[in-house]
Amino acid sequence: MKRELLKFLAFSALVLLAPLLFKGGYLMNVLVFVGINTMLAIGLNLLLGYAGQISLGHAGFFGLGAYLSGILTASYGLDPWLVMPLAAIAVGCLAFLIGFPILKLRGHYLAMATLGLGIIIYIVFNETVELTGGPSGLSGIPNLSIGATTFDTDIRNYYLIWTFTLVIVLLAVNLTNSRVGRALKAIHDSEVAARVMGVNARLLKVQVFALSAVISSLAGSLYAHTMTFVSPASFGFNFSIELLTMVVIGGLGSIYGSFLGAALLTLLPELLRGAQDYDIVIYGALLMAMVMFMPGGLVRGVPELVRKVTRMKGRPDHA
Amino acid sequence: MQFDQLLQYTLSGLATGAIYALIGIGFSIIYNSTGIINFAQGEFVMLGGMLTLFFLELLKLPLWAAIPCSVLASTLGGVLFERLAIRPLRQPTPINLVIITIGASILIRGLAMLLWGKDTHSLPPFSGDEPIAIGGATILPQHLWILGITVVVIVANKFFFYHTISGKAMRACAYNRRAAGLVGIDVRRMVLFSFIISSAMGSVAGIIVAPLTMTAYDVGIMLGLKGFCAAIIGGMSSGLATVVGGLILGVLESLGAGLISSGYKDAIAFIILLLILFIRPQGLFGKADTERV
Amino acid sequence: MLEVSAITQVFGGVTALDDVSFCAAKGAITGVIGPNGAGKTTLFNIITGIYRQTSGRVTLEGKDISGLPPERLARRGLVRTFQNIELFGGMSVLENVMVGLHTKSSSGVLSCALKMPWSIAEERRIRTEAMKWLEFTAIADLADVTAGNLPFGKGRLLEIARALAVGPAIILMDEPAAGLNSRETLALARLIQAIREMGITVVLVEHDMELVMDICDRIVVLNLGKKLAEGTPREIQENPEVIAAYLGEG
Numbered sequence: 052m053k054r055e056l057l058k059f060l061a062f063s064a065l066v067l068l069a070p071l072l073f074k075g076g077y078l079m080n081v082l083v084f085v086g087i088n089t090m091l092a093i094g095l096n097l098l099l100g101y102a103g104q105i106s107l108g109h110a111g112f113f114g115l116g117a118y119l120s121g122i123l124t125a126s127y128g129l130d131p132w133l134v135m136p137l138a139a140i141a142v143g144c145l146a147f148l149i150g151f152p153i154l155k156l157r158g159h160y161l162a163m164a165t166l167g168l169g170i171i172i173y174i175v176f177n178e179t180v181e182l183t184g185g186p187s188g189l190s191g192i193p194n195l196s197i198g199a200t201t202f203d204t205d206i207r208n209y210y211l212i213w214t215f216t217l218v219i220v221l222l223a224v225n226l227t228n229s230r231v232g233r234a235l236k237a238i239h240d241s242e243v244a245a246r247v248m249g250v251n252a253r254l255l256k257v258q259v260f261a262l263s264a265v266i267s268s269l270a271g272s273l274y275a276h277t278m279t280f281v282s283p284a285s286f287g288f289n290f291s292i293e294l295l296t297m298v299v300i301g302g303l304g305s306i307y308g309s310f311l312g313a314a315l316l317t318l319l320p321e322l323l324r325g326a327q328d329y330d331i332v333i334y335g336a337l338l339m340a341m342v343m344f345m346p347g348g349l350v351r352g353v354p355e356l357v358r359k360v361t362r363m364k365g366r367p368d369h370a
Numbered sequence: 371m372q373f374d375q376l377l378q379y380t381l382s383g384l385a386t387g388a389i390y391a392l393i394g395i396g397f398s399i400i401y402n403s404t405g406i407i408n409f410a411q412g413e414f415v416m417l418g419g420m421l422t423l424f425f426l427e428l429l430k431l432p433l434w435a436a437i438p439c440s441v442l443a444s445t446l447g448g449v450l451f452e453r454l455a456i457r458p459l460r461q462p463t464p465i466n467l468v469i470i471t472i473g474a475s476i477l478i479r480g481l482a483m484l485l486w487g488k489d490t491h492s493l494p495p496f497s498g499d500e501p502i503a504i505g506g507a508t509i510l511p512q513h514l515w516i517l518g519i520t521v522v523v524i525v526a527n528k529f530f531f532y533h534t535i536s537g538k539a540m541r542a543c544a545y546n547r548r549a550a551g552l553v554g555i556d557v558r559r560m561v562l563f564s565f566i567i568s569s570a571m572g573s574v575a576g577i578i579v580a581p582l583t584m585t586a587y588d589v590g591i592m593l594g595l596k597g598f599c600a601a602i603i604g605g606m607s608s609g610l611a612t613v614v615g616g617l618i619l620g621v622l623e624s625l626g627a628g629l630i631s632s633g634y635k636d637a638i639a640f641i642i643l644l645l646i647l648f649i650r651p652q653g654l655f656g657k658a659d660t661e662r663v
Numbered sequence: 664m665l666e667v668s669a670i671t672q673v674f675g676g677v678t679a680l681d682d683v684s685f686c687a688a689k690g691a692i693t694g695v696i697g698p699n700g701a702g703k704t705t706l707f708n709i710i711t712g713i714y715r716q717t718s719g720r721v722t723l724e725g726k727d728i729s730g731l732p733p734e735r736l737a738r739r740g741l742v743r744t745f746q747n748i749e750l751f752g753g754m755s756v757l758e759n760v761m762v763g764l765h766t767k768s769s770s771g772v773l774s775c776a777l778k779m780p781w782s783i784a785e786e787r788r789i790r791t792e793a794m795k796w797l798e799f800t801a802i803a804d805l806a807d808v809t810a811g812n813l814p815f816g817k818g819r820l821l822e823i824a825r826a827l828a829v830g831p832a833i834i835l836m837d838e839p840a841a842g843l844n845s846r847e848t849l850a851l852a853r854l855i856q857a858i859r860e861m862g863i864t865v866v867l868v869e870h871d872m873e874l875v876m877d878i879c880d881r882i883v884v885l886n887l888g889k890k891l892a893e894g895t896p897r898e899i900q901e902n903p904e905v906i907a908a909y910l911g912e913g
Binding site: 099103105107152153155156157158159160162163164166167168170171174175177178288292295299303328329331332333334335336337338339342343346 | 401405406407409455458459460461464465466467468469470472473474475476477478479480481483484591595598599602631633634636637640641643644647648651
Binding site for chain 3: 225229234241258259
């Protein structure tokens, strides 16, 4: 467990020092989104990578968090810090209730049902125009602030978002290395054996589903307050797929893998600037290639590849 | 609410429902022979429409030639997909299969966008667009084409599954893949067949609907999902139950859009999908499996 | 005492079990044998809550447990092992056994995520206890090996260690000797006897007749879904009907 702590400290140091490297340039803004997407990917990974249950509707929970925060602060003037946990609890409760019937389904059926759920939420965002502003979006969402400090610059938002992200990373690492984490992995490996050991698989799956919805909602609230504007387009089916891609590319069942996947997929469109239309093709090709050639994701695949390459070069002389 | 209006919604609903049925049967065929829900199914529907347009406009083929060419090309796409992505998969767990078919669907959609752009295109109707009056309602000749072709495809499908060796072998795979393999049926070949048939059916659906609803690189998502919904209502049957499922969905959607709100039209399909999955996962007409706790 | 009374199971018109009743006495080893297709595994799946029987009752210490799901049965002290071992392949051997201690620990999602002091203490406790069970089954040296990489024989032992960790009053073993060589089978026989010494009731389905006759106190014979005979190993060996059923099979 010492190793986990060291890993986390190293990761935190990297996060804290990154702004010095980029000197607050345009990339800072992108790194804010890397943080938000890392949270989202971790949320989905807890469900998919640990419990082995797929969701193609997580953009919906992300959107619910964003809209609840957006509407209650912009239109009703409530305090953002108050709304954020309330939204998370509300979304968590919703996911908990839907979780029971939806997680009875398995594999492909679960994928389709969560996809349907996500699309229904997306349609609601578009159609409840009085509340959400419909397809043209909701603007005027306030920035978060603590005392006299308002988080309205990229660098401030960076530290705000990444504080949350680091907390989520730490909690997720703790969770996955615990009794609950083991039970989740057990369900993934053999649900029937897990149940024979006394693991209430059904309840635990629903709990993790709700937990990952809570994390998504939190990320959504933070997104709304940093962007100060939200529109349904950010929470559609495509974004659910993008999240799935992050988790798969980074590595199922790896918290830091989720960060890698999120970072890669968030930075990719920036690298492809000018060839923007290619990103969808690249996502598709990446998803397929990962499943076919690196089913463990980057966190496992790259070290393995390095090992293979070094072995091919023959044994090093000075080893 | 007037009877005429009701009739109008029902008639146009039946035509869209027929499309959903064709797509849904495509889903079922692959599911029954492989256990895979092919998330890329909708993309073959898109390919059908877009490729017809391509043959029609860029290669200047006449419609009667462009259509079979498009079906062939889409089917070839299905074959490539099965050969290059599904068959070589080392760990065909359900999650990996979901991810790889999603990956393929995005890839196909993306390639279509790069090739043909983001614009919406329309295909010419097969035989004019003079409305035909039925009772107090009117329908287009294309509606009749859709219904007619759907019936032909479904009958041909039925014939194939019940009266040809390959069809019977595929049904055997659907009942029990291991047993089918043991009696000498080449299961992998049947998997390929199922991809061929369903991509062909999907592309036909895409072609016949394109003159009515227009087509674009991204029409595959919604059409695919609704086809899946039809298949779920039909209990993943590759026969009549899914056809009825498609028709029910088409009519409900059309009535919902007309009577309630057109904005929520797409939501209807997904609410039905969730309700069926929650309450009757065996489909509207199926018998429950032996209960296993 | 485990009591199975008048269990009938029909799968889509096929009667897999027909009015089967027997008792597994407390602290004894009861063997369930029978030719292939006799319904042994179906019977196990019903007792352990995997299937729901068409009719009949299962009671444990006089309390009705029919229809309870496996996770509830575990809390009542009933566990099982599987014919084709069901390990948690991605976890270490030690972690597998720690899952077995799930019902003996209670940290929930929140206290695990926050690493509360009591969760840390609990974690330490179940780690030590899990180690104890690995030592009992003589696989402690493999504690850090990934379970998926274990040789088959060791996998069997791990499954038993994991089941024992649950703290069962009764353990059902589905063909524990299948796939084991004769040396491993001998060790298994000793292990099962040691489990009985601890006061745990054992019920096993087994094909290895030598093993069954050797260690079982009582034997139930199933054939074609019906109970054919019940008695001590000696009585069973001399029962003409049993001999006929086995010879008839070839």
